[in-house]
Amino acid sequence: MRHPTDGTLRRLVDEPAGVADADREHVAGCPQCLSGLAAAREDAAMAGAALRGELTTEHAVEVEVEAGWRRLSHAVAVEGGRRRSATTSAPRWRAALRSPVVAAFGVVVLLAGAGAAAAADWLQIFRTEQIAPITVAEADLIELPELSAYGEVEVTEEPQVREVADAAAAEKATGLPVPRVGKLPRGVQGEPTFQVGGQVVAVFTFSAEKAAKTAAAAGEALPTPPPGLDGSQFRLTAGPGLAAVWSEGHGVPAMVVARAVAPTAYSSGISFETARDYLLSLPGLPDDIASQLRSFSGDGTSLPLPVPAGHVTSSTADVNGTPATVLTSRDGIMAGVVWVQDGVVNAVAGSLSAGEVLSVARQLRVR
Amino acid sequence: MVGRVGREDGVAVSTPQTSSPQTSSPQTSTPRQRGAVRGDLEQVFRTAYPRVVAVAARVLGSRDEAEDVAQEVFLTFGRSSVPAGEALGWLSVAAAHTALNHVRSGRRRARREEATDRDDGVAPDVADAVVIRDERRRVRAALARLPRRQAVTLVMRHSGLSYAEVAAALDLSPGSVGTTVRRAETALRKELNRHASSD
Numbered sequence: 251m252r253h254p255t256d257g258t259l260r261r262l263v264d265e266p267a268g269v270a271d272a273d274r275e276h277v278a279g280c281p282q283c284l285s286g287l288a289a290a291r292e293d294a295a296m297a298g299a300a301l302r303g304e305l306t307t308e309h310a311v312e313v314e315v316e317a318g319w320r321r322l323s324h325a326v327a328v329e330g331g332r333r334r335s336a337t338t339s340a341p342r343w344r345a346a347l348r349s350p351v352v353a354a355f356g357v358v359v360l361l362a363g364a365g366a367a368a369a370a371d372w373l374q375i376f377r378t379e380q381i382a383p384i385t386v387a388e389a390d391l392i393e394l395p396e397l398s399a400y401g402e403v404e405v406t407e408e409p410q411v412r413e414v415a416d417a418a419a420a421e422k423a424t425g426l427p428v429p430r431v432g433k434l435p436r437g438v439q440g441e442p443t444f445q446v447g448g449q450v451v452a453v454f455t456f457s458a459e460k461a462a463k464t465a466a467a468a469g470e471a472l473p474t475p476p477p478g479l480d481g482s483q484f485r486l487t488a489g490p491g492l493a494a495v496w497s498e499g500h501g502v503p504a505m506v507v508a509r510a511v512a513p514t515a516y517s518s519g520i521s522f523e524t525a526r527d528y529l530l531s532l533p534g535l536p537d538d539i540a541s542q543l544r545s546f547s548g549d550g551t552s553l554p555l556p557v558p559a560g561h562v563t564s565s566t567a568d569v570n571g572t573p574a575t576v577l578t579s580r581d582g583i584m585a586g587v588v589w590v591q592d593g594v595v596n597a598v599a600g601s602l603s604a605g606e607v608l609s610v611a612r613q614l615r616v617r
Numbered sequence: 618m619v620g621r622v623g624r625e626d627g628v629a630v631s632t633p634q635t636s637s638p639q640t641s642s643p644q645t646s647t648p649r650q651r652g653a654v655r656g657d658l659e660q661v662f663r664t665a666y667p668r669v670v671a672v673a674a675r676v677l678g679s680r681d682e683a684e685d686v687a688q689e690v691f692l693t694f695g696r697s698s699v700p701a702g703e704a705l706g707w708l709s710v711a712a713a714h715t716a717l718n719h720v721r722s723g724r725r726r727a728r729r730e731e732a733t734d735r736d737d738g739v740a741p742d743v744a745d746a747v748v749i750r751d752e753r754r755r756v757r758a759a760l761a762r763l764p765r766r767q768a769v770t771l772v773m774r775h776s777g778l779s780y781a782e783v784a785a786a787l788d789l790s791p792g793s794v795g796t797t798v799r800r801a802e803t804a805l806r807k808e809l810n811r812h813a814s815s816d
Contacts, residue, residue, distance in 0.1 A: 258795060296805075313666060
């Protein structure tokens with residue numbers, strides 16, 4: 251028989267029960283494999299000792315769960331307090347509004363900032379509806395620093411997503427025309443339910459002090475902020491939006507067609523480009539992401555989507571002349587297409603193929 | 618139609634910014650607003666905290682720093698809607714990544730440690746302490762130079778997660794966990810030897 255792989259030999263070192271009998275028997279009688287097993291055992295022991303580090307010496311690893319929980323509860327409470335105090339500042343803000351810049355600031359916010367939390371929300375939509383398990387990618391997204399590392403983020407208006415009775419009610423609630431689907435893909439049938447959500451508003455106040463602390467934690471000095479940036483505010487809005495959901499039994503949505511007013515960012519004074527270039531120069535942001543963002547958004551109109559590499563592939567297509575981004579899960583279970591037209595983000599997604607979502611997208615009619 | 622879709626599960630979708638109220642994880646029954654903390658946080662914390670600290674400690678070689686990382690990871694988890702059944706795997710992966718990020722950005726800390734080393738020269742076992750600290754620094758640096766997936770798989774396995782648990786958390790097959798761990802250990806040995814001989 252063929253020699254078992256290195257991986258199998260490695261598992262034999264510390265989880266032999268997980269290795270097939272045939273492989274075990276082969277190894278026992280094969281000098282070459284026995285030698286490979288010995289090498290694997292040696293490296294494993296070396297790695298084990300190296301990784302234990304100080305933990306094997308005088309400090310027994312006795313983790314104090316109780317103390318840890320007290321600390322976490324405190325942190326959670328402090329964070330919650332900050333959120334609640336947020337709402338009052340909105341009116342003053344509006345007075346300070348000056349130059350509207352478009353979604354490109356959202357690029358920075360999403361990828362450089364709201365990071366894990368925001369992306370989790372996007373993923374969660376699919377998780378909630380049980381289309382595909384996309385858990386691991388969220389962990390990768392944790393690598394991104396949160397926007398709150400560079401200042402205060404306050405969500406001043408929540409979207410309050412809810413179900414409404416029908417298309418007319420969705421239209422009334424959001425002011426957006428409800429798209430009509432031409433021909434339903436195979437496997438999708440019946441009438442959709444409608445979900446609506448209001449506008450989301452968040453305000454970000456840049457703090458040179460906080461950014462300096464974040465930089466220091468990363469072992470670097472904070473580049474000098476451009477004049478006027480410290481304390482300046484950015485207001486990000488998105489929505490309202492609506493979605494038509496076709497279910498496939500057991501609450502699994504077969505297809506979702508959604509539209510929402512595209513995110514927009516407003517600056518209280520400083521230009522978007524200045525803020526963007528500065529934020530992207532800060533330590534802590536992975537280089538490849540910073541360079542992707544920098545090359546983005548010269549015109550300030552590109553809408554970013556955090557795509558969890560490894561689980562989702564993205565490609566480009568067009569929907570009746572408008573450039574669109576097609577996302578396909580690597581396991582082939584779901585696909586989605588997103589495009590922006592006239593300031594409205596449109597999406598068609600479901601447990602469908604890329605071809606099917608594109609075909610639905612191209613046949614949408616807005617009444 | 619409808620089933621479960623009809624509740625306040627967020628389907629309104631434009632970008633992550635039009636965030637919707639988060640749905641409850643399987644073990645909590647009350648839907649939460651964005652920003653609220655999941656109801657099962659304490660329960661998950663009490664079960665998983667030692668494991669999460671252990672994963673981070675494998676990377677950082679220090680319990681104190683590992684506890685800092687664990688706090689960070691649980692805060693993020695508290696705001697997430699990761700299903701409770703996947704919590705341990707998710708937290709372990711997050712702990713490994715966050716700890717590796719700390720190493721990657723930890724040059725200043727290394728300098729601070731060196732300064733402290735000089736200060737506490739009165740300790741009787743100072744020679745041992747310095748050797749240990751130096752060793753730990755080399756391991757951390759070596760881990761940071763491994764391909765990220767190898768490093769994460771390695772520390773998870775050496776923190777006591779089974780092949781099946783590592784496989785589920787990283788979306789690998791159990792077979793490729795062995796392969797990845799083996800490669801990581803070879804690479805780690807090479808890194809450590811290379812630097813030992815060049816010291």
